[in-house]
Amino acid sequence: MGVVLFLARRLGYSVVVLLGLSILIFTISRVLPGNPARLALGPYATQDQVASLEHQMGLDKPLPVQYWVYVTGLFRGDFGMSFQTRRNVADDIRHYLPATIELVALSIVWIALFGIPLGSLSAKHKDKWLDNGVRLFSFVGVAIAPFVIALLLQFIGAYLIPIFPATGRLGMMVSAPPRITGLLLIDSLISGDMRAFGDALWHLVLPSFALALGGLGQIARISRASTTDVLEKNYVEAARGFGIPDRRIMSKYALKPSLIPTVTVLGLTFASSIGNAFLIEQVFSWPGLAKYGVRAILRKDFNSVMGVVLVIGVVFFVANFIVDLIIGYLDPRIRLRKEQQGNN
Amino acid sequence: MKRDVLRERFGRNWYRFRRNPISLIGTGMVMLVLLLALFAPFVAPHPESAGRGVDLSSSFLPPSSAHWFGTDEVGRDVLSRVIFGYRISLYLAVVVLVISVPLGVFLGLLAGYLGGWVETLIMRITDVFLSIPALAMALAICAAFTPSIDKAMLAVSCVWWTWYCRLVYGIALSVKNEEFVQASYLLGASRLRILVRDILPNCISPVIVKMSLDMGIVMLFGAGLSFLGLGVQPPKPGLGTMISYGSQYLPEKWWLTVFPSFALFFLILGFNLFGDGLRDALEDS
Amino acid sequence: MESHMMADGVTLDIRSLSVSFRVYGGTAHVIDDISLQVGTGESIGLVGETGCGKTVTVKTIMGMVRRSSSTDIAGQILFRGTDLVPLEHRKLFSRIGRELSMIPQDPMTSLNPVFTIGTQLKDVIRYADRKQSGPNLTRRQIRERALEALSEVRLPNPERMLTSYPLQLSGGMRQRVLIAMALVNKPALLIADEPGTALDVTIQKQVLGLMSNLISQSGVSVLMISHNLGVIHEMTDRLYIMYAGQMAETAPTRAFFSRPRHPYSRGLRDSVPTISDGAAIAGITGTVPDYLAAPAGCRFHPRCKDADERCAVERPPEVRMEQAWNVRCFRHVCSRTRPPEAR
Numbered sequence: 001m002g003v004v005l006f007l008a009r010r011l012g013y014s015v016v017v018l019l020g021l022s023i024l025i026f027t028i029s030r031v032l033p034g035n036p037a038r039l040a041l042g043p044y045a046t047q048d049q050v051a052s053l054e055h056q057m058g059l060d061k062p063l064p065v066q067y068w069v070y071v072t073g074l075f076r077g078d079f080g081m082s083f084q085t086r087r088n089v090a091d092d093i094r095h096y097l098p099a100t101i102e103l104v105a106l107s108i109v110w111i112a113l114f115g116i117p118l119g120s121l122s123a124k125h126k127d128k129w130l131d132n133g134v135r136l137f138s139f140v141g142v143a144i145a146p147f148v149i150a151l152l153l154q155f156i157g158a159y160l161i162p163i164f165p166a167t168g169r170l171g172m173m174v175s176a177p178p179r180i181t182g183l184l185l186i187d188s189l190i191s192g193d194m195r196a197f198g199d200a201l202w203h204l205v206l207p208s209f210a211l212a213l214g215g216l217g218q219i220a221r222i223s224r225a226s227t228t229d230v231l232e233k234n235y236v237e238a239a240r241g242f243g244i245p246d247r248r249i250m251s252k253y254a255l256k257p258s259l260i261p262t263v264t265v266l267g268l269t270f271a272s273s274i275g276n277a278f279l280i281e282q283v284f285s286w287p288g289l290a291k292y293g294v295r296a297i298l299r300k301d302f303n304s305v306m307g308v309v310l311v312i313g314v315v316f317f318v319a320n321f322i323v324d325l326i327i328g329y330l331d332p333r334i335r336l337r338k339e340q341q342g343n344n
Numbered sequence: 345m346k347r348d349v350l351r352e353r354f355g356r357n358w359y360r361f362r363r364n365p366i367s368l369i370g371t372g373m374v375m376l377v378l379l380l381a382l383f384a385p386f387v388a389p390h391p392e393s394a395g396r397g398v399d400l401s402s403s404f405l406p407p408s409s410a411h412w413f414g415t416d417e418v419g420r421d422v423l424s425r426v427i428f429g430y431r432i433s434l435y436l437a438v439v440v441l442v443i444s445v446p447l448g449v450f451l452g453l454l455a456g457y458l459g460g461w462v463e464t465l466i467m468r469i470t471d472v473f474l475s476i477p478a479l480a481m482a483l484a485i486c487a488a489f490t491p492s493i494d495k496a497m498l499a500v501s502c503v504w505w506t507w508y509c510r511l512v513y514g515i516a517l518s519v520k521n522e523e524f525v526q527a528s529y530l531l532g533a534s535r536l537r538i539l540v541r542d543i544l545p546n547c548i549s550p551v552i553v554k555m556s557l558d559m560g561i562v563m564l565f566g567a568g569l570s571f572l573g574l575g576v577q578p579p580k581p582g583l584g585t586m587i588s589y590g591s592q593y594l595p596e597k598w599w600l601t602v603f604p605s606f607a608l609f610f611l612i613l614g615f616n617l618f619g620d621g622l623r624d625a626l627e628d629s
Numbered sequence: 630m631e632s633h634m635m636a637d638g639v640t641l642d643i644r645s646l647s648v649s650f651r652v653y654g655g656t657a658h659v660i661d662d663i664s665l666q667v668g669t670g671e672s673i674g675l676v677g678e679t680g681c682g683k684t685v686t687v688k689t690i691m692g693m694v695r696r697s698s699s700t701d702i703a704g705q706i707l708f709r710g711t712d713l714v715p716l717e718h719r720k721l722f723s724r725i726g727r728e729l730s731m732i733p734q735d736p737m738t739s740l741n742p743v744f745t746i747g748t749q750l751k752d753v754i755r756y757a758d759r760k761q762s763g764p765n766l767t768r769r770q771i772r773e774r775a776l777e778a779l780s781e782v783r784l785p786n787p788e789r790m791l792t793s794y795p796l797q798l799s800g801g802m803r804q805r806v807l808i809a810m811a812l813v814n815k816p817a818l819l820i821a822d823e824p825g826t827a828l829d830v831t832i833q834k835q836v837l838g839l840m841s842n843l844i845s846q847s848g849v850s851v852l853m854i855s856h857n858l859g860v861i862h863e864m865t866d867r868l869y870i871m872y873a874g875q876m877a878e879t880a881p882t883r884a885f886f887s888r889p890r891h892p893y894s895r896g897l898r899d900s901v902p903t904i905s906d907g908a909a910i911a912g913i914t915g916t917v918p919d920y921l922a923a924p925a926g927c928r929f930h931p932r933c934k935d936a937d938e939r940c941a942v943e944r945p946p947e948v949r950m951e952q953a954w955n956v957r958c959f960r961h962v963c964s965r966t967r968p969p970e971a972r
């Protein structure tokens with residue numbers, strides 16, 4: 001199966017890259033001044049206490065050995081100890097990751113759901129009010145800082161017209177559904193707890209929208225450009241000549257080819273959404289991996305930082321792989337060329 | 345494309361740039377920002393506000409004719425701080441680009457033209473830096489240092505060079521395969537000569553376009569890092585820092601957040617429009 | 630040009646059609662009072678160089694160019710008796726792909742690359758079917774018709790063709806698919822846009838031969854657009870020569886080639902290189918006029934060796950030479966006898 005081979009090759013490559021990443025971050029964190037043990041214990045700890053923690057953390061060993069210990073630990077699922085939470089970073093990650101995944105995933109859904117049709121319609125009705133409105137919106141959307149958008153939305157949605165909650169994932173009165181995946185939306189559906197589902201969704205609206213707004217404009221723009229491109233192609237005109245109705249052309253024959261560049265950009269938007277999640281989670285006090293990561297950075301909790309970085313790397317890899325799969329599905333030319341190459 | 349052709353193109357592109365209303369508006373905005381930033385100590389009504397000028401008697405004043413943007417917790421004039429904030433944003437963007445663009449272009453040229461293990465090595469390193477989203481990488485690098493504006497600039501530069509490297513690498517690859525380059529090589533031109541005479545001129549225009557488009561994004565990055573507490577540190581008047589700090593006083597003391605936010609928006613929009621206009625003018629093929 | 634009624638009637642009757650576009654620099658009078666008939670069962674050629682207005686004519690027939698705030702259309706396009714020009718969009722559109730269909734010009738780019746042949750062909754059948762009254766075809770019936778159409782154009786293994794993508798097909802095969810798509814709904818009029826132009830000569834011959842067979846088998850009326858005189862000579866009964874939006878000459882094909890009457894027609898025929906001529910190619914000096922400021926009178930007069938003062942001022946009327954042969958020229962060659970050259 002071509003897909004499995006493709007995945008295996010990508011996986012192998014990605015492991016190499018992630019290892020490189022880990023070496024990079026590891027080196028930076030260990031080489032620079034600042035004693036992690038002392039930082040963890042605070043300025044009032046005695047020299048002995050610091051020394052013993054150093055030994056416990058393995059900081060007295062040479063650098064490559066430390067790295068080796070760390071990497072082998074990774075394969076066992078041991079990400080090291082976090083200074084702040086005093087637990088294994090792996091547990092912390094497991095605890096906080098789903099919140100961020102939910103946030104980012106939902107924002108991508110908004111971006112695709114609104115951005116793509118807006119762009120296509122703009123292309124069809126070029127230079128009319130819809131088109132100009134969308135272009136203006138996307139220009140502005142890209143220029144406003146994500147945290148400003150977040151503050152604005154929070155202000156409007158939670159204070160001005162207080163419909164939405166300002167912070168948090170779940171209201172205080174609502175109890176969380178039994179934890180299976182950690183994704184509140186999924187878990188509440190699985191356990192049939194519709195109240196929790198509704199409440200979780202309600203809490204997700206503002207932050208996910210804030211995260212989506214910047215990317216929305218970009219996707220609308222690329223969707224518009226690629227739809228325009230496709231509508232001018234010979235095969236669309238030929239289809240019209242064969243009697244295919246306009247409706248069908250827009251919803252099928254022009255849409256599918258135009259999605260190819262759009263989905264590629266969607267992948268890039270996903271990347272920047274992960275980055276912006278750090279900002280959004282801060283504003284909404286969203287208990288996700290990004291907020292955890294920022295705290296870890298400020299407190300120099302290196303194990304946590306490493307853990308967060310590596311997990312993000314994996315998430316990113318998965319997302320890129322999915323994007324490539326989708327594009328492979330959309331564009332048979334890629335699939336067929338790969339097959340031909342495979343046969344050579 | 346040969347050098348003489350490129351020179352002729354430059355004249356044409358300048359004409360097109362001038363005629364486009366978007367680029368003109370953008371240029372106007374950018375000029376305003378540049379002027380404010382350059383002459384900040386003279387333009388700002390209360391220049392001491394940017395530093396340690398504290399006046400507790402006028403703390404938390406709403407906007408008035410004396411303080412157009414109001415004052416903050418320790419009585420500093422917000423307008424002056426915003427003007428100096430422009431200085432900081434520009435300084436940050438310029439430093440980042442000055443570091444990352446030459447580095448990226450150099451590595452990209454090396455990789456593209458020399459090929460072989462050099463190419464593989466450089467491309468793999470690029471892949472490592474691009475293996476997580478840019479903001480995340482910049483944050484991770486910031487983790488190693490005590491937060492300060494210099495370290496933030498360093499972190500962003502570490503991420504930024506990769507794009508220039510890839511851009512130039514792609515151009516070098518495509519130019520390398522063009523016939524006139526191969527002809528030159530056969531005629532005995534040294535590799536260095538081909539690099540400088542033929543490949544480099546083709547990179548100028550895309551790199552310039554990218555730089556102007558990047559200004560806005562780099563400044564957003566800087567503001568984001570400051571917002572999180574990792575970039576510009578108080579009492580320095582970084583725009584992101586001011587917004588973050590002011591957000592805790594919403595909505596009563598709204599001027600602490602609104603004006604810096606709007607100033608940031610103006611800044612980014614201006615550079616984006618300018619960059620877009622430049623791109624439309626230069627990418628005529 | 631006067632209509633030439635064939636025994637069974639006229640499928641397409643264009644009467645004094647003029648099309649102009651209002652653009653930034655003024656008004657472009659692209660089509661200037663042309664008339665054309667395609668009798669039932671006839672194959673008509675429409676010949677002219679690039680930019681002469683053939684494409685605009687075809688697009689107007691197909692309803693892709695319609696009256697609008699920037700487009701003026703005068704005259705009539707009678708398709709099976711109904712004037713298409715003022716017709717409501719929906720009614721016009723219901724005929725497209727069904728009674729009136731077109732084979733697009735470039736087989737390499739006229740098929741959607743991300744959908745299978747089967748999907749595209751079946752949709753052509755499905756939507757034509759929906760436009761007519763009566764119960765709709767079932768999916769199985771649609772599939773059968775698709776397979777039938779593919780085997781009629783002599784494509785090997787029609788079953789596999791249905792699940793293939795255009796990328797997997799050669800140019801000749803794609804052209805056959807397009808022919809199948811145009812003929813599957815049994816149209817009354819088939820418009821062929823530059824058939825065979827984008828193909829290798831040997832493939833072109835095969836494809837044109839196939840088209841010829843299918844056309845004579847089904848009795849469909851054909852309007853063939855081309856700048857390639859060889860193709861026109863092989864495939865058409867009568868032809869129309871078009872220049873700069875005006876009809877220069879119309880004649881029965883075989884006879885035309887030995888004695889073209891209009892100076893432009895002669896220039897065209899003489900431009901075709903043949904082995905006996907050696908390397909010399911006559912050609913016609915000058916270029917197609919700018920439609921924003923088209924020449925007055927006969928639009929060809931600036932390039933015409935035989936033009937006189939009248940040609941620049943007055944529009945020449947049609948002159949009927951003989952049965953089914955008209956020329957729009959003051960200086961046509963009827964009066965001057967011309968010995969047939971050894972060819």
